[in-house]
Amino acid sequence: MKTGIPYHQLEDESRGQEYNRRTQVYYRGLIALATGASVLLVIMALCNLLIPRPSSSSSSSHPVPDISLRLPNMESCTDPCRIVLVESIPEGLEFNSSTTHPSIFQSWMNLMNEARSSVDIASFYWTLTNKDTHTHEPTANQGEAVLNRLAELSGNLSVRIAVNTPQEKQPRHDLRLLNDSGAHIRTVNMKELTTGVLHTKFWVVDKQHIYIGSANMDWRSLTQVKELGVVVYNCSCLAADLSKIFEAYWFLGESKSIPSPWPERFSTMYNKDTPLQLPLNNTPSNVYLSSSPPSLCAAGRTSDLQSILSVVEDAESFVYIAVMNYLPTMEFSHPKRYWADIDTQLRRVAYEKRIKVRLLISCWNSTQPVMFSFLKSLASVYDPKNNLDIQVRLFVVPATPKQKEIPFARVNHNKYMVTDKIAYIGTSNWSGDYFVNTAGSALVVNQTASQSVESTVQSQLKAVFERDWNSDYSTPLTQHSNLKDFCYV
């Protein structure tokens, strides 16, 4: 994310973003004029050489345009944006740490309380009550409260839900209830569109407040699964940009194919090269939203993969990554495919730039064993004498016998990265599918220019990572680690 717009980017047609397009046209005009004028001057000079003339040169009547003309107006945002990290800490998990954040449950309730005109939600699937498990789990109460409140709102204001087309077996109770309450629901058939799924999880409220993070619309995501997200209040500029991603899903809910190119109204001016400048908690910040897969990125949008690669590249001392799944392969495609874009980048910066790389990965009953082979390979890039420092730890959410009965729970589902400069909060696992055919998105926050005393998102996220990394719930992965001992318990 650069604040200025280097000249070469203005020439890069492939970016084609609204902003750049405007400035490109502007600059191209200047360049054409300038080039035209200088060609003219050269020709005239040559002519002057060849055909000597009276020195009443016409060059003064064809002035070279002043390149230092006004720069295009960098639109910056003056909203009093307030950003809050939010977490779900599974029942029973205790950290010996002062690092705590408001709960995702509370933040969703707050967002609904703030809502005056609209709530737009992008989602993977909905199971906010424990009807799905046929249990009477008291910790489902938060999910049920969210669902009831949303149903209430659906009668009073515009509630739109974009959801991945549910499979046969998937429960539809929540969606039916919301539909009957007046919500507008569109199913997005990502399987047909890209062979992936809509995996994104975010909210846009009143085109002013947003939530984005790892939590699914699942009661377990509030009380039984460890999640991390971020809420930004009072931030219409950022909300408007996230709305463009929502509108793309909304559009796809009624479309049999993906537009290429996407119509102008989906394009953005904000990306890794020309981020949105805004105050976050009074701290000057550069932010942008990335999206995947590339076919869902309208002009100007940085793809999620490009944003990850560039954030890693930009690091100067460390890259901390907390994701549920990490694989340098496609996970769900056949035939098998190796996919090492991120893996290569991590090894590269560890080697070329002596960056400290830490990966905090989840393990639980459903983890594929092959993940550990690749993680061990990555963790073998460790040789302090030669300044090679990649380390991997596995985070296990312990479960009581009763908690073990809850299917698909008790796991660390976080999807973020923090470097010495940047906070990246996403919705995707880190394997090929999530960048090639599955829809996801991320918020990237850059506050490096800040001199503010208020703590930055980066420092807060780093503290979360360090809390988890150093906790009793994480175990270093070594070449001898036997996963049966601590993952499959």
Ligand SMILES: *[C@@H]1O[C@H](CO)[C@@H](O)[C@H](O)[C@H]1NC(C)=O
């Ligand atoms: C963060 O912002 C600084 C300037 O404020 C810029 O130099 C740097 O490239 C940005 N980093 C990323 C990863 O965008």
Ligand SMILES: *[C@@H]1O[C@H](CO)[C@@H](O)[C@H](O)[C@H]1NC(C)=O
């Ligand atoms: C937390 O850690 C501190 C310092 O390591 C220790 O003194 C304290 O007893 C710990 N508290 C708990 C509840 O484990």
Ligand SMILES: *[C@@H]1O[C@H](CO)[C@@H](O)[C@H](O)[C@H]1NC(C)=O
């Ligand atoms: C509208 O909101 C009020 C107050 O939140 C709630 O009591 C009522 O049920 C809602 N109306 C509808 C039609 O859902």
Ligand SMILES: *[C@@H]1O[C@H](CO)[C@@H](O)[C@H](O)[C@H]1NC(C)=O
């Ligand atoms: C949604 O509600 C409408 C009535 O408002 C009904 O016609 C439609 O069948 C419902 N759709 C689903 C999927 O329940």
Ligand SMILES: *[C@@H]1O[C@H](CO)[C@@H](O)[C@H](O)[C@H]1NC(C)=O
């Ligand atoms: C948004 O800003 C207004 C005006 O500063 C303030 O009253 C309100 O509490 C803010 N909303 C949130 C959710 O922070």
Ligand SMILES: *[C@@H]1O[C@H](CO)[C@@H](O)[C@H](O)[C@H]1NC(C)=O
């Ligand atoms: C994992 O699987 C084992 C064997 O099937 C079972 O005994 C254990 O309870 C499971 N653990 C969890 C957390 O589901």
